Every structure is written in C-alpha cells, then in structure tokens.
Amino acid sequence: MTKSILFGALTVTALAAGAAAAGTLDDVKARGKLNCGVSTGLVGFAAPDANGKWGGFDVSLCRSVAAAVLGDADAVEFVPTTGKTRFTALASGEIDMLARNTTWTFSRDVDLKFTFVGVNYYDGQGFIAPKDLGVSSAKDLDGATVCIQTGTTTELNLADFFRVNNISYEPVPIETNAEAIQQFLAGACDVYTTDASGLAASRATFENPGDYALLPEIISKEPLGPLVRHGDDEWGDVVRWTLYALLTAEELGVTSANLSEMAAGTDNPEINRLLGTEGTLGEMLGLDAGWAQAAIAVGGNYGEVFAKNIGEETPIGLARGLNAQWTEGGLMYSPPFR
Amino acid sequence: MSTITDPQKESFRLSMLLYDSRYRSATIQFVAFLGFIILVGWLIFNTKQNLDALGKGVEFKYLFEPASYDINQRLLDYNSRDTHFRAAIIGLLNTLVVAALGCVAATILGVVIGVLRLSNNWLVSRIMAFYVEVFRNIPVLLWILFIFAIMTDLFAAPKAFRGDSATSHMQLFDSVAFTNRGIYIPEPLFSRGLGDIHLFGNSSIRFDVSLDLWAFVLVLGLSFWAAFKVKKRADQIQDQTGNRPKTWYLRLGIIVVPTLLLLVALGFHLGYPALKGFNFQGGTFLRKSLIALWLALSLYTAAFIAEIVRAGIMAISTGQTEAAEALGIRSGKIMSLVILPQALRVIIPPLISNYLNLTKNSSLAIAVGYMDITGTLGGITMNQTGRELESILLMMLVYLSISLSISAVMNWYNESVKLEER
Incomplete structure (x- = not known):
C-alpha cells in the first residue's frame, strides 16, 4: 500500500x-x-x-x-x-x-x-481588531491570539514582528481567508492579520464594519x-x-x-x-x-x-x-x- | 548380459523454463520482478530528470535553515529562529500526542460501548447501536469540523469572562475555563522542584528532562513493584494454606504513601488559569484544535472498536458463560474474568489496524489548524521552502515508522495474551 x-x-x-x-x-x-x-x-x-x-x-x-x-x-x-x-x-x-x-x-x-x-x-501587512478590544497599536498586542492564513509570507512577517518587538502571541493558523474571518468574528482570536488590502476587503463584508478598525502599523512590504x-x-x-x-x-x-x-x-x-x-x-x-x-x-x-x-x-x-x-x-x- | 544403467540424466534445456511446470512459475515470477524493477527505475529516473530540468534536485539541506514561523502548541521549547528540522520534531510530537490520547480514549469508549451494546437492557443496547451507526458512517473530517464549530459557537470568548458584568464564569470552583479558544485547566507545579536537565545543548534535537517527573515515575513504579510483591506473597500463602491474608490496605498504602510524601517534598501545588490581558494565563491550555481533533478521532474510532469488541465477545461460546454461572460467578465478574480475557485474542488484531487508522487520520489536523507534522513539515515548511518531494517523502517515512512501531508493540502484546494452544 x-x-x-x-x-x-x-x-x-x-x-x-x-x-x-x-x-x-x-x-x-x-x-x-x-x-x-x-x-x-x-x-x-x-x-x-x-x-x-x-x-x-x-x-x-x-x-x-x-x-x-x-x-x-x-x-x-x-x-x-x-x-x-x-x-x-x-x-x-x-x-x-x-x-x-x-x-x-x-x-x-x-x-x-x-x-x-x-x-x-x-501592499503591506496590517492588523484588524475589534474597536472594543481597546488596542491602538500592534505593539500593545502582547499575549494576544492572532489568526493568520497558513502558508503565506504574513506568517513569517508576524513571527519577525513579535520577535523584534519582544512580545509574545499565540498564532492560530487557518487555511482560508473565509475561515479566518469566521474565527475572528467569533472572538476565537483577538486580531486577524493579512495584507491591508485583504483586511479592507474582508471588513467590507462584515455585518458591522464600523466596529472594527485597522491598526496603524504596516509591518511589511508586500508587492x-x-x-x-x-x-x-x-x-x-x-x-x-x-x-x-x-x-x-x-x-x-x-x-x-x-x-x-x-x-x-x-x-x-x-x-x-x-x-x-x-x-x-x-x-x-x-x-x-x-x-x-x-x-x-x-x-x-x-x-x-x-x-x-x-x-x-x-x-x-x-x-x-x-x-x-x-x-x-x-x-x-x-x-x-x- | 545386461548392465544396470542409471536412468539417463535429463539434461537441462532452456525451453524447459517455459514448458516444464517445475520451472515455469519461477520464470514468470522472475520476469514480473524484472518488469517491476524496470518500472520503478524508470519512475525514479524520470522524476529525477524532470526535477533537474526544473533546477530542483533532491536535497535535504533546507531542513537546517531557520523555520521563521511560530508554532502554537509545542511540547519542547521552540521559537521562530529554530530550524525546519526542529519544527518538524515539534509537529511530530503533536502528532504523537493526539494519536496517543486518541487511542486511549477510543479504547475506553469502544470497550464500554461494545459491551453495553450486548446489554439485555433494550434501551441501552439500542442507544449504543445508534451511536455506532451514526459515528462510523459519517466521515471523520466532518466530525472534526463539527466539534470545532460547536466549540467556536458554544463557548464564549475570553473577554466575556472579564469585569463585573461578566457573562461567562469559570467552572469547577473557578479552576477550569471553557472558552472558544480552548479549555484552560489547572497545571501541576512544584515549588521545591528538582529542575531540569538540558540535553544536546543548543542543537535541533535538544530537550529538557524534568527531574520532578522522573522522580514521580520512579517512586510510583517502585511502589507498584512492592505492591505486586505483597500480592505474590498473598497468593503464595493462599496456595499453601487456603487462607488469603487481607492485604488491600497494605498494598494501597504502599502505592499511595510514598507518592504523597514525594509530592509534599517537592512542594506540589496546582497553578490555576487566570484572565490576564487578552487571554487566560497560567494553567494548561488545551487548544480548541487539539480537543476537536482528539474528540472526533476518539468518537469515530470508538465506534469501530465497539464493533470489534462486540464481535470478540460473541465469538466466545455461550457455554463459557453458562459454565461460569454454574460455578456461581457473578455476571460482572463473568465478563471481566471469563469472557474478555478470551475475547482479547479475537479483538487485538483488528484493534491494531484501528490504532493505525486513528494515527493516520490525525493528519486531518490541518483542517482545524492543529500543528501536527502534516501542518509543520508537510504544510508551512513545504510551502515556504518549495521542497515538496523531500517533505512528502520524509512525512511518509515518519508515518510508516509510527505505524510499524504501533504494530510491533501491539503484536508483542498479542503474543503475550493469546491462548497457549497445545
């Protein structure tokens, strides 16, 4: 066999x-x-x-x-x-x-x-977070649970960003954008990270787009x-x-x-x-x-x-x-x- | 005058390879084998040539480059600067963890369900039959996704536990938190621990050995050995005098007291999870992906094991039960002392293949983002380095080794419990 x-x-x-x-x-x-x-x-x-x-x-x-x-x-x-x-x-x-x-x-x-x-x-990699999370910068994310699409450069940028800033996080690897959004909206992760354009595109499909904000940091170059x-x-x-x-x-x-x-x-x-x-x-x-x-x-x-x-x-x-x-x-x- | 001559020696002719039935089958096998070798050689050669044409030779150096990604569930320490090889080991351990947990849970569940399905109680046996049919007839991937989705929607996010107006609370005297990220349970801690031994320096196979754990295992093992000796002695006395001395309190004491003393000496206490920052901190975190995978694999495989157990029990003739009843053994004891030991020899061989299935099915982990070896070596590493052939070959080797090891252990166990046939 x-x-x-x-x-x-x-x-x-x-x-x-x-x-x-x-x-x-x-x-x-x-x-x-x-x-x-x-x-x-x-x-x-x-x-x-x-x-x-x-x-x-x-x-x-x-x-x-x-x-x-x-x-x-x-x-x-x-x-x-x-x-x-x-x-x-x-x-x-x-x-x-x-x-x-x-x-x-x-x-x-x-x-x-x-x-x-x-x-x-x-493009560049960004983070999206619910406004009521009370986070204004990606550097405040120490200990946060982060949803990522597995097999992308975002996974590597994320590891580098948290490492360089000496803060910890819990990655939740997910196969597709749709599943990641589902987990993010259910609160199974605190923030979701991918290319900023993808975040904007996904936010447009949310029920209440106004409750979510992109964090100011763009942590990578993504041509x-x-x-x-x-x-x-x-x-x-x-x-x-x-x-x-x-x-x-x-x-x-x-x-x-x-x-x-x-x-x-x-x-x-x-x-x-x-x-x-x-x-x-x-x-x-x-x-x-x-x-x-x-x-x-x-x-x-x-x-x-x-x-x-x-x-x-x-x-x-x-x-x-x-x-x-x-x-x-x-x-x-x-x-x-x- | 007649001379006795030896029957003329039949000389060997080439055509006999085809027309002589003594040699024909060997000829056919040899030709088939040759064809097989040529086919394999052609496939390997063709693959290599095409890979060379693409400029991608087969080589494994990539395993020792930094992995650059993080893994959430890690039994050994690991960070994104470690090598792909280390990431693969972390993934392998995660595979082994879920396979071991799954096999244990599936066996317990399967035996209970299989026995209950033979119950004389109509309702109980029907419910168990229903369970078996539902679980074994739906693909295990759907069960994994189903349990994952249920946990996402059923439990609250950690922020619901926060503040005075919290809508969710920790369970079991504030020691366990059920969240939609997973379950936080208390962890064992030692305030006067013996520390760890670091092995293999900073290499990719480094690991820490917890002296506390080893001390615990050692003391427990010695206790069981001593308790076993006491039992042996009791058996001996029973054989000689017919009276069995009461030893259960002695045996219990031998097992419990030294272990308790060790725990007190090491300053054992439980670390409780507490909400801090974005997540619960402290305690042991059973991730949603682990629980979904573990539960789904156990429930699914348990349905098959239940049928195997039922078949094993039904293979024992009713005469055995009747004989045991005639001897006045109670019905619960009949099952555990007479029927199950005999049924085991029927049960174990198919049980092995179910353990193997469970282990191989654990590679569905990627569906819920559980970082097993398919997720690390066969997922992120393969994707980031583009070394598909090498990674897949390595993974096949790993799964083959795991499966053969399980087979070997179970076959050994089968040998040790099977009836002596004379």
Missing part, C-alpha cells in the same frame, strides 16, 4: 514536470482557454458573484490576458487556490499563471523557480503581482506586457470610453503602438496586433479596474496611495511601449 502511494507520488511529479516544460503560450492557444489561479474568494480581488461569474481586481488581469491571447475575456478557467496549494498548482502546470495576491519575494522568485512579471498592487513558471520567457512576456498595457493605458489616458476612438489612430505614436495601429509589437509577442486593445477592452485601464473593484467608491474603499501612477506620486511605472 505504502509502496503504491510512493510510486503514485513519483508518477504525478514526473507527469507534472513533463507538462511544465512545453511552451505555455502555444498550450494556451491550442487549448483555447487560459487556466488562471486565483484566491478561493476575497471580495474585490477575486470572488464569484451570485451567478458564479468570477470578478475582481486579480480576476480582471486574468481576463485581460485571455483577451490579449485568445481574443475572448471569458475564455478563462478560474482555479481557486489556497495559500498552500498555489505554488504547487503553478509549478505542476495545472495553471498557466497565478494572480492571487502573491507577494514577490526573493526565495519565491529564485528558489521556487517562478517569475514575477510585475506588481499590480503594492503583490502575477507570476508564471520560471524558464518560459515568451509566456512571461505576454503576461508582463499585458499588465504594462493596462498601466500605460491609464498613463496615456486611454479609457474604456475612448478606446475604439483611439484605436482608429491618434497623433500620439505611443498610443498607436500600444493599440496596434503602428508597429508590430503584437507580432513580436506572438499575438494579434490588437492584443492590447482587447486587454484594455475587458475592464478599462488599470485605474478603471482599480476604481471599479477596490477603489474608494466601492465598499472596500482603498485609496490609490502607492498604487497611483508615478506621475501622481505613486509607484506604478510602466516601461515604454517602443
């Missing part, structure tokens, strides 16, 4: 590694569908709506890539992954790309053999971005430049409203190159000339996607902050389309 399990595991590994070697772009085109790994459900970033249709900030990027490659924003198979399963899913070839609030770190990039193609959200497998640069370029196309579109003022008008040709050569009326950028990527136009048509430019899913007008209410364009004091900076 034990033997057969061992061989089973080896077979799976062998098959998985075999699948990973082929060119992903060709695979996706041949399949006619993009397999995109997302979170198991984080409102605003990736969650299915009442009709089972996935939507959100990360989901939108998957749809843009699908539109750029296949010309169809709905040709996406969304694969929900937990903090623990996501890397195995990507490494094994079960998914083509991962867009799941995943922090870009050295070891994930270098040792786990993934390529982070960019950053679509600059979140989409990633692909190491060693498939053609595919990495497709995902990277789809993200940059959305960023550049915002910078150049291309919106979902004026997209078709601009696609007819403008005075600005960079817009023309982006939208494929000039040059052969699409061909270089192995895509149609109108790839970026299709990607932008899904949900508008980066700013529009942000505003629609997680911006200040939504219940999640995140300000642009670091995620504003570089021209407006943020960190979003796309290399030129040339």
Whole structure:
C-alpha cells in the first residue's frame, strides 16, 4: 500500500514536470482557454458573484490576458487556490499563471523557480481588531491570539514582528481567508492579520464594519503581482506586457470610453503602438496586433479596474496611495511601449 | 548380459523454463520482478530528470535553515529562529500526542460501548447501536469540523469572562475555563522542584528532562513493584494454606504513601488559569484544535472498536458463560474474568489496524489548524521552502515508522495474551 502511494507520488511529479516544460503560450492557444489561479474568494480581488461569474481586481488581469491571447475575456478557467496549494498548482502546470495576491519575494522568485512579471498592487501587512478590544497599536498586542492564513509570507512577517518587538502571541493558523474571518468574528482570536488590502476587503463584508478598525502599523512590504513558471520567457512576456498595457493605458489616458476612438489612430505614436495601429509589437509577442486593445477592452485601464473593484467608491474603499501612477506620486511605472 | 544403467540424466534445456511446470512459475515470477524493477527505475529516473530540468534536485539541506514561523502548541521549547528540522520534531510530537490520547480514549469508549451494546437492557443496547451507526458512517473530517464549530459557537470568548458584568464564569470552583479558544485547566507545579536537565545543548534535537517527573515515575513504579510483591506473597500463602491474608490496605498504602510524601517534598501545588490581558494565563491550555481533533478521532474510532469488541465477545461460546454461572460467578465478574480475557485474542488484531487508522487520520489536523507534522513539515515548511518531494517523502517515512512501531508493540502484546494452544 505504502509502496503504491510512493510510486503514485513519483508518477504525478514526473507527469507534472513533463507538462511544465512545453511552451505555455502555444498550450494556451491550442487549448483555447487560459487556466488562471486565483484566491478561493476575497471580495474585490477575486470572488464569484451570485451567478458564479468570477470578478475582481486579480480576476480582471486574468481576463485581460485571455483577451490579449485568445481574443475572448471569458475564455478563462478560474482555479481557486489556497495559500498552500498555489505554488504547487503553478509549478505542476495545472495553471498557466497565478494572480492571487502573491507577494514577490526573493526565495519565491529564485528558489521556487517562478517569475514575477510585475506588481499590480503594492501592499503591506496590517492588523484588524475589534474597536472594543481597546488596542491602538500592534505593539500593545502582547499575549494576544492572532489568526493568520497558513502558508503565506504574513506568517513569517508576524513571527519577525513579535520577535523584534519582544512580545509574545499565540498564532492560530487557518487555511482560508473565509475561515479566518469566521474565527475572528467569533472572538476565537483577538486580531486577524493579512495584507491591508485583504483586511479592507474582508471588513467590507462584515455585518458591522464600523466596529472594527485597522491598526496603524504596516509591518511589511508586500508587492503583490502575477507570476508564471520560471524558464518560459515568451509566456512571461505576454503576461508582463499585458499588465504594462493596462498601466500605460491609464498613463496615456486611454479609457474604456475612448478606446475604439483611439484605436482608429491618434497623433500620439505611443498610443498607436500600444493599440496596434503602428508597429508590430503584437507580432513580436506572438499575438494579434490588437492584443492590447482587447486587454484594455475587458475592464478599462488599470485605474478603471482599480476604481471599479477596490477603489474608494466601492465598499472596500482603498485609496490609490502607492498604487497611483508615478506621475501622481505613486509607484506604478510602466516601461515604454517602443 | 545386461548392465544396470542409471536412468539417463535429463539434461537441462532452456525451453524447459517455459514448458516444464517445475520451472515455469519461477520464470514468470522472475520476469514480473524484472518488469517491476524496470518500472520503478524508470519512475525514479524520470522524476529525477524532470526535477533537474526544473533546477530542483533532491536535497535535504533546507531542513537546517531557520523555520521563521511560530508554532502554537509545542511540547519542547521552540521559537521562530529554530530550524525546519526542529519544527518538524515539534509537529511530530503533536502528532504523537493526539494519536496517543486518541487511542486511549477510543479504547475506553469502544470497550464500554461494545459491551453495553450486548446489554439485555433494550434501551441501552439500542442507544449504543445508534451511536455506532451514526459515528462510523459519517466521515471523520466532518466530525472534526463539527466539534470545532460547536466549540467556536458554544463557548464564549475570553473577554466575556472579564469585569463585573461578566457573562461567562469559570467552572469547577473557578479552576477550569471553557472558552472558544480552548479549555484552560489547572497545571501541576512544584515549588521545591528538582529542575531540569538540558540535553544536546543548543542543537535541533535538544530537550529538557524534568527531574520532578522522573522522580514521580520512579517512586510510583517502585511502589507498584512492592505492591505486586505483597500480592505474590498473598497468593503464595493462599496456595499453601487456603487462607488469603487481607492485604488491600497494605498494598494501597504502599502505592499511595510514598507518592504523597514525594509530592509534599517537592512542594506540589496546582497553578490555576487566570484572565490576564487578552487571554487566560497560567494553567494548561488545551487548544480548541487539539480537543476537536482528539474528540472526533476518539468518537469515530470508538465506534469501530465497539464493533470489534462486540464481535470478540460473541465469538466466545455461550457455554463459557453458562459454565461460569454454574460455578456461581457473578455476571460482572463473568465478563471481566471469563469472557474478555478470551475475547482479547479475537479483538487485538483488528484493534491494531484501528490504532493505525486513528494515527493516520490525525493528519486531518490541518483542517482545524492543529500543528501536527502534516501542518509543520508537510504544510508551512513545504510551502515556504518549495521542497515538496523531500517533505512528502520524509512525512511518509515518519508515518510508516509510527505505524510499524504501533504494530510491533501491539503484536508483542498479542503474543503475550493469546491462548497457549497445545
């Protein structure tokens, strides 16, 4: 029995590694569908709506890539992954790309053999606490019980933060965001910690969001971005430049409203190159000339996607902050389309 | 003239490997074995080649990097600067704790339920049958989650215990607190303790040996040994004279008095949990995840053990009971002196496999965030280091070792209780 399990595991590994070697772009085109790994459900970033249709900030990027490659924003198979399963899913070839609030770190990039193609959200780890807990700073949390999602960088940041500040805590490791929220609301932990954007998104779903507050400390840098497998640069370029196309579109003022008008040709050569009326950028990527136009048509430019899913007008209410364009004091900076 | 010749020696021909029934089965087995070896070799080779193509060779150095994460339930001291190897040991101990607790509880419950199910009392036997059917027919994962959810909703958060207008109170003379984080019970403390011995310095396998505990175990062991000697002597006197001297007070005294004296000498007292800051402090904290896992595994496995016990008892012919009754033995004594000892030889072999099942089922711990070896080595370590193959192989090795050890111990016990067959 034990033997057969061992061989089973080896077979799976062998098959998985075999699948990973082929060119992903060709695979996706041949399949006619993009397999995109997302979170198991984080409102605003990736969650299915009442009709089972996935939507959100990360989901939108998957749809843009699908539109750029296949010309169809709905040709996406969304694969929900937990903090623990996501890397195995990507490494094994079960998914083509991962867009799941995943922090870009050295070891994930270098040792786990993934390529982070960019950053679509600059985040940091925060704490949420009930207001009646009477805590105004994370440094007051000595002896507190803290809910965390297991298998994430937040687990490591948390250990470092409490260690550096020489205070104790009781970690309660939990598999998914939904279960963590449930334990937090039941009072089984005093505070819940994850990326500040995730906390804001979760708080929006609480019955009484006003009873809970985010603590002021942001204890880490969490650049979140989409990633692909190491060693498939053609595919990495497709995902990277789809993200940059959305960023550049915002910078150049291309919106979902004026997209078709601009696609007819403008005075600005960079817009023309982006939208494929000039040059052969699409061909270089192995895509149609109108790839970026299709990607932008899904949900508008980066700013529009942000505003629609997680911006200040939504219940999640995140300000642009670091995620504003570089021209407006943020960190979003796309290399030129040339 | 005739000469006696030996029957001509049949020379061996290659075709006989296939056509001679004396050799055929060996040939087939050899070919099958060769095929098996080739298959295994191909799998290993293929895996290695693909891992090399990914740039991820198999190596175990990662075990000695700092783990960088914390573990809530730890039997040995551990902090986030310790190695992944140490984290795996902490997880292994947590696995062993819940497996041991589960096996003990499941055995006690299972024997009681199995015996009661054979009761002549209609209501009792029906209730036990109901218990068995409900528990063994629902997956154990659901029971774990169910008990976890019940504890979350049934008990109050620690803050409900605070202040004058507290809505919850500690139970049993303010010594036990039931919260939705777990149960706080008093802990044994020694004010004049003997201290600990630190072994293995600062390495990953360091541990402290509590001298108090060893002194306690030693004294208790010696007491039981002395009490056993007294009983032996009583048996001897009974054999020789037919009169059995009353020794129970002597034996009780031998067991209780030295232990009590030791406890007083060490300054034994109980540390009670008290609400301080965010949580109860002091006392022993039984986490919700441990309790949910322990209870669910015990209740679930007890249902199977109950059936095994029932089968074992029913395997003993009624003639044994009738004979015992004819000798005038009371019905309770018949069960414990006549039936159960004979039933054990039927019960123990399937009991072993249930212990193994319980131990392996404990790997469902991750569902409630109990940090067993699947949670540490197979969970966070694997996830943070990306060493899936190595971690899974190590875990398989660990579970295999645990299972084989349980089997060995139980088989030894089985040997020692089985009937001498002549």
